[in-house]
Amino acid sequence: MVLKPKSKKGSHKANESSSQWPLGIPPLSSTKKYIGTKNLRIKLSSIFVGVCILLYVFSKFFNSRGSKPTNQYPPVHGLYMNELSASSRLIFPHVEHATILKEIGIRGLYVFRAEIDGSKQYVLKADDKPLTDEEKKKTTDQVYLVKKSFLDHGKLVYRKKSDEPDIVIVTLVDFERYDLENIVKVVQNRVDYAQIHRYGVYVRWIQEFLPVMSNQDMDSNYDFYKGLVMRAALHAFPRAKKFLFIDQDALIMNLNLSLKKHLLDKNILDVALLRNVPIKPGSNVKTYENLDFSTVSMVIPQDENGVLDLTSFVVSNDYYSKAFLEFLIDPIVRDYGWQESFPSVVAHVLQWHPQLLSKTAVVVPKIMASEFDDTRSDDDVDAFHYTEGDLIASFKGCREAGVCAKYINNMYSKTKKT
Amino acid sequence: MSDLDTQYDGKSLNRYNDEDEKDKKSLTFFKRIKLNFFRVHNYFHSELGKSKRTLLLLFIVIFLFFWITDSTIPNTFIDQRSNQAPNQVPGKSAKSNWLSRKKDPRFVIILAANEGGGVLKWKSEQEWAIEHISIANKKAYAKRHGYGLTIKDLTTVKRYSHEFREGWQKADILKQTMREFPDTEWFWWLDLDTLIMEPEKSLEDHIFNRIDEITDRTLENFNPLNLELDQPYTDYSEEMNLLITQDCGGFNLGSFFIKNSDWSRLFLDMWWDPITYEQKHMVWEHREQDALESLYASEAWLRSKIGFLPLRSINAFPPGACSDSSDDPRYFYNERDHDFVVNMAGCNFGRDCWGEIQYYAGLMKKLNTRWYTRFFF
Numbered sequence: 001m002v003l004k005p006k007s008k009k010g011s012h013k014a015n016e017s018s019s020q021w022p023l024g025i026p027p028l029s030s031t032k033k034y035i036g037t038k039n040l041r042i043k044l045s046s047i048f049v050g051v052c053i054l055l056y057v058f059s060k061f062f063n064s065r066g067s068k069p070t071n072q073y074p075p076v077h078g079l080y081m082n083e084l085s086a087s088s089r090l091i092f093p094h095v096e097h098a099t100i101l102k103e104i105g106i107r108g109l110y111v112f113r114a115e116i117d118g119s120k121q122y123v124l125k126a127d128d129k130p131l132t133d134e135e136k137k138k139t140t141d142q143v144y145l146v147k148k149s150f151l152d153h154g155k156l157v158y159r160k161k162s163d164e165p166d167i168v169i170v171t172l173v174d175f176e177r178y179d180l181e182n183i184v185k186v187v188q189n190r191v192d193y194a195q196i197h198r199y200g201v202y203v204r205w206i207q208e209f210l211p212v213m214s215n216q217d218m219d220s221n222y223d224f225y226k227g228l229v230m231r232a233a234l235h236a237f238p239r240a241k242k243f244l245f246i247d248q249d250a251l252i253m254n255l256n257l258s259l260k261k262h263l264l265d266k267n268i269l270d271v272a273l274l275r276n277v278p279i280k281p282g283s284n285v286k287t288y289e290n291l292d293f294s295t296v297s298m299v300i301p302q303d304e305n306g307v308l309d310l311t312s313f314v315v316s317n318d319y320y321s322k323a324f325l326e327f328l329i330d331p332i333v334r335d336y337g338w339q340e341s342f343p344s345v346v347a348h349v350l351q352w353h354p355q356l357l358s359k360t361a362v363v364v365p366k367i368m369a370s371e372f373d374d375t376r377s378d379d380d381v382d383a384f385h386y387t388e389g390d391l392i393a394s395f396k397g398c399r400e401a402g403v404c405a406k407y408i409n410n411m412y413s414k415t416k417k418t
Numbered sequence: 419m420s421d422l423d424t425q426y427d428g429k430s431l432n433r434y435n436d437e438d439e440k441d442k443k444s445l446t447f448f449k450r451i452k453l454n455f456f457r458v459h460n461y462f463h464s465e466l467g468k469s470k471r472t473l474l475l476l477f478i479v480i481f482l483f484f485w486i487t488d489s490t491i492p493n494t495f496i497d498q499r500s501n502q503a504p505n506q507v508p509g510k511s512a513k514s515n516w517l518s519r520k521k522d523p524r525f526v527i528i529l530a531a532n533e534g535g536g537v538l539k540w541k542s543e544q545e546w547a548i549e550h551i552s553i554a555n556k557k558a559y560a561k562r563h564g565y566g567l568t569i570k571d572l573t574t575v576k577r578y579s580h581e582f583r584e585g586w587q588k589a590d591i592l593k594q595t596m597r598e599f600p601d602t603e604w605f606w607w608l609d610l611d612t613l614i615m616e617p618e619k620s621l622e623d624h625i626f627n628r629i630d631e632i633t634d635r636t637l638e639n640f641n642p643l644n645l646e647l648d649q650p651y652t653d654y655s656e657e658m659n660l661l662i663t664q665d666c667g668g669f670n671l672g673s674f675f676i677k678n679s680d681w682s683r684l685f686l687d688m689w690w691d692p693i694t695y696e697q698k699h700m701v702w703e704h705r706e707q708d709a710l711e712s713l714y715a716s717e718a719w720l721r722s723k724i725g726f727l728p729l730r731s732i733n734a735f736p737p738g739a740c741s742d743s744s745d746d747p748r749y750f751y752n753e754r755d756h757d758f759v760v761n762m763a764g765c766n767f768g769r770d771c772w773g774e775i776q777y778y779a780g781l782m783k784k785l786n787t788r789w790y791t792r793f794f795f
């Protein structure tokens with residue numbers, strides 16, 4: 001208090017300004033000054049916000065450039081890498097080649113390669129290129145053309161957006177064990193049926209799948225090829241919903257019967273469903289009492305002996321059916337050395353995998369694979385045997401008896417057409 | 419001056435501001451600070467004083483909100499190690515005290531405790547301690563991010579003791595957990611010998627918000643098993659339902675994600691089949707891991723929905739594991755990169771589990787200590 005400043009006013013001002021912004025907040029006495037600097041503050045803050053937005057935009061920009069492009073994965077393909085787009089929803093091979101193919105033989109169609117372990121196998125060339133139209137015109141070698149057409153048939157897939165079928169009829173034909181006449185009738189039968197109802201058709205030579213198998217003795221695992229062709233069909237028609245396999249030893253008899261109104265109809269399924277029956281003779285696992293028909297993925301008939309009948313069956317384009325088929329054709333399952341028949345293997349899969357069983361409708365054969373027996377009279381009607389008006393007549397076991405040609409010839413003439 | 423000191427209040431301050439210039443001149447620095455404090459104090463009182471009631475209301479609402487949400491989180495912890503009542507669904511009974519329509523958490527961690535324990539030998543003191551550390555680690559993580567945690571007992575049980583059925587327990591536990599948490603989107607399976615090293619990272623940020631960038635759908639870049647790269651019918655455009663990792667020896671299921679979906683349920687059902695086990699149980703040393711590798715090798719419906727995460731993203735190894743390829747940085751935990759999870763896989767085979775878990779628990783503490791936490795301890 002001894003030392004006094006020279007000018008009262010001056011010292012006061014200095015004092016004021018030094019204590020003007022305590023903690024960044026203006027004192028009450030200086031609100032006027034605050035208002036005066038407000039414009040400047042707004043300016044400053046708007047510049048700050050602007051810079052922030054710019055930084056944000058640029059950081060986004062740099063990030064998008066810096067980050068890796070999304071991974072490119074190979075597109076889905078079937079057994080062959082190169083595929084051909086089919087022009088028609090009716091995919092079937094040149095059946096007239098059957099005799100030439102038989103002459104060429106398996107040895108002429110595939111490469112026979114010695115494996116590391118000493119075994120010799122036919123191999124599938126996955127990157128085989130299809131023959132172009134130009135090459136077809138140039139080539140005069142008939143045998144080569146037939147061979148290429150055989151190999152290229154497996155590359156056909158239906159990718160057109162128009163005229164897409166909901167349902168596809170699948171059949172395997174065999175040029176080694178069946179005559180041309182027989183094959184023509186079977187394929188014609190499927191095509192006729194598909195034409196009436198606008199379904200798709202997917203017919204393949206059974207020999208096309210031989211190199212996929214590790215056990216290439218076809219007679220020992222003839223039925224496992226059904227799994228292979230069905231999986232190929234799901235790929236060939238990715239947007240079709242249901243796929244009906246019909247064995248070559250079976251004919252569609254009632255061509256007017258639509259699958260939607262028959263086999264895939266909830267009411268018909270409800271009547272035909274086998275509830276609470278053992279999945280195979282002697283099994284503890286039984287089919288479900290209640291089944292949600294809207295989510296049924298597979299339909300498989302079971303014959304009078306309680307054995308599943310894979311003469312004809314339905315799968316859908318969902319992962320239940322894919323898992324079912326791919327599990328059946330998985331080498332570890334397929335090559336297990338089964339002592340039982342194929343239907344029993346299917347029953348094994350269903351009985352150990354309740355998720356699959358819960359999506360499977362086990363039905364009476366009458367609705368999709370009525371067993372044909374020419375010794376029975378027409379008045380003897382039951383749920384298993386063929387009578388007139390049934391959708392499909394199955395000549396199961398005719399190959400062993402050597403009567404397939406006779407049955408097919410007889411019955412083909414009896415098919416109902418509009 | 420001493421008079422002034424005692425007289426300071428709002429009134430004297432105002433008077434001082436306006437008139438008493440004489441005294442003010444001679445104020446010391448300390449006094450000025452004090453003065454300014456009162457100015458601020460006054461400012462707040464005059465400006466905010468009017469909205470006191472609103473502020474109080476706001477505070478109460480916020481407080482109640484956090485209290486309620488916070489108190490509901492721990493209910494997703496379900497310790498089922500000593501669950502003796504299988505009929506009761508613990509997930510349901512433990513939940514639903516605040517809001518009856520409360521949904522399950524989006525993520526649920528399944529911690530596999532007690533593997534093989536209690537049957538072949540007594541559990542040692544160290545094993546108890548390891549279990550304690552591991553569980554506390556997951557509990558803290560789940561609570562922090564609002565995830566569920568369920569602890570499952572992997573005690574050797576007679577029904578799995580047949581050689582064909584050894585690997586089947588994992589699938590059964592997953593199926594059961596899916597039934598318990600029907601609304602949960604993803605399940606994260608974790609073995610007991612794991613530690614979450616970066617509890618700050620959420621699963622959303624770490625994995626699921628950038629799932630396409632960090633997963634690999636093919637084995638092209640990393641294929642320790644030399645499986646066939648190309649598989650007919652595999653569709654990589656499908657959504658992933660199973661996220662696993664690969665170590666030097668192939669698929670590793672010590673830490674993996676599985677989506678709560680019909681596909682997953684089908685997969686858990688198809689995983690085990692007696693005829694595959696009958697053929698391979700002598701070869702399949704790692705049971706369900708080998709079974710999955712076999713399915714992956716030949717079935718496209720499975721391959722189409724599996725994605726591979728880098729091992730270090732959810733399953734980094736300590737130096738002792740994969741010792742044959744100890745110079746490969748793809749496998750081993752690196753603290754500088756802040757790897758998310760460390761998995762002391764196989765530490766009970768000739769390594770020191772207790773030592774490893776102590777080391778990593780200590781490291782985790784060190785890595786996640788901020789400078790300011792020193793003030794609170």
